[in-house]
Amino acid sequence: MKKIILFVLLGILGILFLLFLVRLISPKEIDDVSPEISCSEKYLKKSSILWVIPKFQGELISEDKEWCKYILSLNKTLGLHGVTHEFEEFNSNRNQSYLDEEIKIFEDCFGFKPEMFKPPQLKISNKNEELIKNNNLKLKGKFNQIIHKVYHCNDTGKFSNKFIDLF
Ligand SMILES: [Zn+2]
Numbered sequence: 217m218k219k220i221i222l223f224v225l226l227g228i229l230g231i232l233f234l235l236f237l238v239r240l241i242s243p244k245e246i247d248d249v250s251p252e253i254s255c256s257e258k259y260l261k262k263s264s265i266l267w268v269i270p271k272f273q274g275e276l277i278s279e280d281k282e283w284c285k286y287i288l289s290l291n292k293t294l295g296l297h298g299v300t301h302e303f304e305e306f307n308s309n310r311n312q313s314y315l316d317e318e319i320k321i322f323e324d325c326f327g328f329k330p331e332m333f334k335p336p337q338l339k340i341s342n343k344n345e346e347l348i349k350n351n352n353l354k355l356k357g358k359f360n361q362i363i364h365k366v367y368h369c370n371d372t373g374k375f376s377n378k379f380i381d382l383f
Contacts, residue, residue: 236383238363246367247297247334251275251283255369259377260290263367267297267334270321274300278324288326295332296322296353306335309343315351332356 243264249255250272260266266287270277277284287294298305299318322330333353335344338361348355367377 235362239365239383242364244365244367246369247373248301248369249287249297250301250369251277251280253369256371256377259367259369260292263292265293265295265332266290267295268322269297269299269301269336270318270325271300276321276324278321280325284325293332294322294326294330295334295356296330297334298336301336304337304339306344307337307339307341309341310347312347312351315347319351334360 244262245265245267246255246259246263247267248269249260249266250269252272252275253269268277268287296318299314319329331352331354333348334356338358340348340355340357345355365380366373367380371377373380
């Protein structure tokens with residue numbers, strides 16, 4: 217009996233250690249990038265992928281050209297992170313024109329179309345999942361969040377950015 221417990225414990229430790237290594241080498245990301253949310257430049261620069269909210273609190277990113285220029289100057293991969301980022305936005309079904317608007321705002325700001333999508337709070341309905349895939353957007357969800365270090369602007373994630381830095 218004792219041996220079994222020991223094996224299980226070693227197994228769990230092994231998996232955690234593996235996860236630690238995977239997170240160490242996989243590119244870092246930052247969620248909730250918007251001109252309306254203050255974001256530490258330190259974490260923007262540390263990240264390879266910036267997840268942008270196109271229309272947070274009704275403000276279009278495309279209307280803040282300075283911000284668009286600044287984000288482009290960081291030379292990072294940019295992805296779509298919902299439209300307005302309201303709570304579980306993509307857990308209720310959205311249609312093509314809803315997504316079209318989002319893609320247009322993104323394109324007006326950065327000059328190219330997004331290729332990746334991460335739903336707010338990582339919640340997405342089956343129908344929306346299809347919608348995202350039909351638009352040739354790569355969908356990133358919970359698994360992606362576990363195997364990458366993901367910071368949050370404003371430090372509002374489940375774990376603080378400092379903790380993410382450590383693990
Ligand atoms: Zn978010």
